[in-house]
Amino acid sequence: MIKVKINGQEQSWDGDPDLPLLWFLRDEAGLTGTKFGCGQALCGACTVIVDKEAVRSCITSINDVAGREITTIEGLHPNGDHPVQKAWRQVNVPQCGFCQAGQIMQAAALLMENPKPSHDQIREAMAGNICRCGCYQRIENAVHLASTGV
């Protein structure tokens, strides 16, 4: 039996220990905010925060995170008012929106590690998250806004 804490709640799994965390979250725990985009850690749509680190849940097995604390987009802030989420809305970032949970989680993890990232640091830290609609300019502006308030 594998035990994990997801958004503050204990969850357990006694199936295949190799099951990617992504599918545990989406199909078994019903937390569909975390998205499937590539399955190979190439696009970042499945990004969640494990302890304080951004992790691609599509190549992370449930066994790898046993006993760890996982935060998904649903648990980032009780009212959805994390500074990154607020900045995202202020800048009107999303088009289709599908990659945005992953982008927001990546940005939140970045700001935990580096509260005032530079232009280049934002572009580098967010480069693992693909947005096919092409919202990058606004993502960059929103991360900047979340970190500086302006």
Added chain:
Amino acid sequence: MNFIDKPAKLRGFEKSIRVEKVSRRSILKGLGVTGGFVLAAPVMSRQAFAYETGAGKMPHGVVVDPRVFVAVAPDGTVTILAHRSEMGTGVRTSLPLIVAEEMEADWSKVKVQQAHGDEVKFGNQDTDGSRSTRHYLIPMRQIGASARSMLEQAAAKRWGVPATEVKAVNHEVVHSASGRKLGFGELAADAAKESVPAIEGLKLKDPKDFRYLGKGQVSIVDLHDITTGKARYGADVRLPGMKYAVIARPPVTGGKLVKFDAEAALKVPGVEKVMQVRGWPWPSKFQPLGGVAVIARNTGAAIKGRDALKLTWDDGANGKYDSVAYRKELEEASRKPGLVVRQEGDADAALKSADKVVVGEYYLPHLAHVSMEPPVAVADVKGDKAEIWAPVQSPGGTREDVAKTLGIPEGNVTVNVTLLGGGFGRKSKCDFALEAALLSKELGAPVKVQWTREDDLHHDFLHTVSVERIEAGLDKSGKVIAWRHRSVAPTIASTFAAGAKHAAAFELGMGLVDMPFEIANISCENPEAAAFTRIGWFRSVSNIPRAFAVQSMVGEIAAATGRDQKETLLALIGSPRIVKPAVKDMWNYGEPYDSYPIDTARLRKVVELVAEKGEWGRTVPKGHGLGIAVHRSFVSYIATIVEVAVDDKGKLTVPRVDTAIDCGTYVNPERIASQIEGAAIMGLSLAKYGAVTFKDGKVEQKNFDDFQVIRMDESPGVTNVYIVPPAPDTPPSGVGEPGVPPFAPALMNAIFAATGKRIRSMPLGKQLEA
């Protein structure tokens, strides 16, 4: 084959014929529709509006009935139906916003509800072709005005005053003479009893009184849900007892399963069943390819189970498709005469007599859509009833195809439209929903079919592959006196009809025969090209290779004559005029030419605007270069300036992009800007990396590592968007697609300015490093 040329991008081409031959009225009679009013095309009356659109010619036309689209609750909440699909353009917000504007509803009291697939009820629902605002601005205003009028009538009756004395203002109806007011909620029950006013008598708001239209202060309705993970896409649908399926499909288009061994797959924990999926012979429109499905308790188990399948395929006739060899075939075809599709003057003679002939052969490989949400659908089929949940651009077409595939009446099929995690034309084809329907029927349980990214790349309806060859003849003064453009590419029609080898009118009309330059001798030709895989619409479609070729050629002519790119471009566009190409079927994006002509004054205007705002001619640092391109597509006019920087190792960066768009009357400039910003990214993606290639009939790319798209660290430093303010009564035109085509040629012209290297073969790849 001429039916292929009809509107609706071929979706349900059978239906186009039917719509043409049967009057709308008789269809309605047949269905026993009595109440309400459903209008035949065209809905726009000439007295009321300055223009007509092609909306009425789309399958099932347009429905203008407030009782279908608007509901007012006693508490004042106004619910407005969105009948088009949301894939990132903002349409789910924009169309209801038009209704709210015209009915004087307060947007903060409006709820948007997504319509299911039912074109008899809602009119055409195909969300493609950059058509939604252009076809629905007026109908949505009429719906809003009807609702407003019914509320005003109800208030006037309640007060016993003439309706002319009352006025709806911001969610209430006011009688200013007596100072009385009634909220929309208080009037809801009475208003519902009012008859729907005749369209001809409706009075629309004066645009100067608009609160929302053209302002851009309203955010998309799904913004909060998207940022909190609550937004529901196709992949997020969960039903009690639902199974998860992943399918192994024939690796070559038209291939067949010979045998399979499921023993190992069935041993994977969580795998419950392995079953064959019915396939249709190629080409078969959007029917499934067939294969073997692994059914499991979660998607992860289904993927693992599929990896464990032992499969033997017969690759069939397309097993030899090879992109390297095929490119040579296209190039050879482009060097010989082909079917003439536009002829003015005598291009052959003029080319012979020309002082100089500039020749360019431009190659663009297949492109994949790779929307961030791979195809996915949920189906629950019980007996002769089917319910589908899917991210489809074509809810009506999906309903029709599910009914046909299962052999049940269309009325027994419910198609619930989720949000789309990107579409770009891929989700106009409902094959994934048909797979889910077939599996659910056989399993007797709800099932979700999830495509992996590899599935998406291997079984896409790809953008075609093309060679565009242009020969421009110049006289001694450098003036272009002859233009021969040969366009060779497998046609989308090949996905519908075996052996189709010539472009359909809608493909010819995307940048080939509608070429706007003022040149005396023009020949546009379309040599044959056979298809060996599924070809489909990709955002902007044939405009991508055509704008790449035509606008690169402008740069080449500028270089050959030693003149400025922008001046060369304006000289080729020529005098401000309405262009009348000598073409049998102009297609014109399905729009009446009177409303949407090729207007070179507007084309010049966007060039001049972008040149001014984008500071054309500015001094740039060493290794930098500026490129410009303009293209009319989806009846909008767009010009782009790209600044590139190329370092001494050949590494490309894009410090700045400027784009000017004239899309006529518009609804939400904030979303227009987001579409154009995104188009620059998509344009850069395809120009730098875009290539799906075939070897032995199979797609060589697998995922985002070998089919790359632009990431944030290589995205443009800044993208500026300028929207041309519309003259009164200018018809609305496309926004979702037109931004893409001018990007690549502007980029290639900029690369030439920076390095002197002319890139004629996309993608750029490592060409600058050589």
